[in-house]
Amino acid sequence: MNQFQYLRPTKQQAAIEALARTPNAQFIAGGTNLLDLMKRGVLEPPRLIDINRLPLGKIERDNGRLRIGALALNGAVAEDKQVLERQPLLAQALNAGASAQLRNMATVGGNMLQRTRCSYFYDTAMPCNKREPGSGCGALEGYNRMHAIFGFSDKCIAVHPSDMSVALVALDATVLISGPKGDRRLPFADLHRLPGDTPQKDTNLEPGELITAVEIPDGPFTKNVHYLKVRERASYAFALVSVAAALSLDGNTIKDARLAMGGVAHKPWRLAEAEKSLIGKPATEATFRQAADIAMQGAKAFKHNSYKLRMAPNSIIQALKNAASVA
Template sequence: MNQFQYSRVTHSNAAVSAVSKEKAAMFIAGGTNLIDLMKRGIVNPTRLVDINRVPLNEIKTEGNSLIIGALALNGPVAESKLVTEKFPLLAQALNAGASAQIRNMATIGGNMLQRTRCPYFYDTTMPCNKREPGTGCGALEGFNRMHAIFGFSDQCIAVHPSDMSVALAALDASVLVIGPKGERRIPFTDFHRLPGDKPQIDTNLQAGELITSVTIPDNGFNKNVHYLKVRDRTSYAFALVSVAAALQIEKNTIRDARLAMGGVAHKPWRLTEAEKFLIGKPVSEASFSEAAKIAMQGAKAFKYNTYKLTLAPNSIVQALKVAAKLV
């Protein structure tokens, strides 16, 4: 770990100005990912600006929307009645992530900003364009069992590891940020970006911008939802594939649908075409299979992750079946 300065702020404006002043300064909240990255020499901030005392941990409703402060912790958010009653999909996704200990440290803002778990990213002796642009992608020709089947580039085939973000992408969430130029709101599906030729940049946040809250509109997806996470062990493992599925059903007909996948792309992978297809269709395995087929269009696998071409559609069908209470 490199040496760094540490300062603590109690207001979001102070946080933004402290980080904006120094090129390699970073915010720190729960630190469950950042500290690991620093210990391994993957990120080397010159200053950590501790935002834990900025009052941004409220969970509240405004009108029909749910607003979660960026510093609210994953564990308490998953247990909050406001979340479990109206947005159970989010609660399920949060509980599918990490371990209880980590969920009690990690913040909502930090969860979105966690870096990929690609082993080439984590090993500083290996090539990785995300860690060190221009060194190449270790995973492209390497051990890519955990890697992307959508939206990758020849620069980077890593996937985003967050479960929570998959649910937020499905639920039409938006992210409120404050920066040197003031506040702005980013639709969740635009928050993360695809690697393209700049895989070192994970999100569309600008320099100095701080996440202050996440808003989820109440679209009525509280009854028929399911977050399915397929992984190598039952807990504390990243997804091979995950699916956030939410349906509104009336008389065995799908009135509205939300669908997103995790573990398949550099960002939470919202499946809007499949959603559109499902609207008006009968609740049946056949409808779900057809939606999964649509969702998989354009998927391409690498040497060790061809199984995802089967597992992903199977998981979509399974998640929809559970959401629709067919199983």
């Protein structure tokens, strides 16, 4: 691991200024992803700015929105009474995301910004445009079993690893950001990027910006929700495919719906057209199959991940059935 300078500011503006002064500096909170990247030589920041002393850990509800501070721990959020009552889909996704030990260290802000677990990204001996722009994508012709079926480019086919983010994009969350140019709000759906020609850019954050909180609007999705995560082993692992499903039902009729997928794209993948297809329909397996067919339009597999073309629609159907309590 390279040598680095370590700072621990107590003021938000001081943290932002410290980041802005040093190219390639990094904020650190829980460190559950960043330290792994540093140990492997994927990242070598000359300065770490520890933000754990900043007052960004609150979970509170105000004006019809649940606000969760960026330093709130994943475990605390998953167990919070307000989250369980008003946003149970988020709690389910967090509990599916990692072991209790990791949930009690990882922060909400860090969870959003974790890097892909693509093995070519982690192996500094292999080509990776995300790690070293212009070097190539080893996964394109390599072992790509975990990789994308939507939104990829010839520069990168990696997937985003966060379970929490799949739930947040489904729930129309908003990210609160502070930076050298002041404060701003960004729809969660616009936080992460598709790879295009710049796969090294995971998000639309500007240089020096700090995520301070995420807000989720109150909604009707307090009961009929399910987060389904398909993984290679029963113990905690990253998703092959995951689905966040939320329904608002009037009897057996779907009044509103939210759907998103993980493990299939470079960003959490919202299924807006499939959602629209559900509204006004009966909560039946036939309805869910139609939505799954719509969701899979445009999907394309590579040599080793063609199974996702079957697993993904089946997972959508099962998540919707579980949310609606359909046998």
